[in-house]
Amino acid sequence: MKDSAGNDIKIPIIKIITCKVVITKARKSAMIRATLDYMNNHSGQLIKTYPVAAETFFENNMAVPYGDLNALSSSSRNLINTSHFVPFPSNPDIIMQDAIRLKDMTKEIIWNNKNMIDY
Numbered sequence: 001m002k003d004s005a006g007n008d009i010k011i012p013i014i015k016i017i018t019c020k021v022v023i024t025k026a027r028k029s030a031m032i033r034a035t036l037d038y039m040n041n042h043s044g045q046l047i048k049t050y051p052v053a054a055e056t057f058f059e060n061n062m063a064v065p066y067g068d069l070n071a072l073s074s075s076s077r078n079l080i081n082t083s084h085f086v087p088f089p090s091n092p093d094i095i096m097q098d099a100i101r102l103k104d105m106t107k108e109i110i111w112n113n114k115n116m117i118d119y
Helices: 074-082 091-112
Strands: 019-039 046-067
Touching: 019 074, 019 091, 046 074, 046 091
Parallel strands: none
Antiparallel strands: 019 046
């Protein structure tokens, strides 16, 4: 078909496209709390107490698209391109990370209070 000027009449083709993005958030944490007590060896009396705690967080976000990727915004596209599956650390691994931090804190407290230790 032609219009009054003789040009072809173009009918726009409209497509509805969709894409659903499923975001999976994986979190795991562990905490170790303790106290470091300075005691008098002779009398058994408590001289000073230091609370210490270490906490480790693991967090991973993963986005998976379902549908036509052309329907995504640039931020959704960026989220999909930068996310990937990272397996959970095992319980012993995450606890060992806390234990290493706790050990370092304990060493620092003992070093800073070495004058309290009777030789």
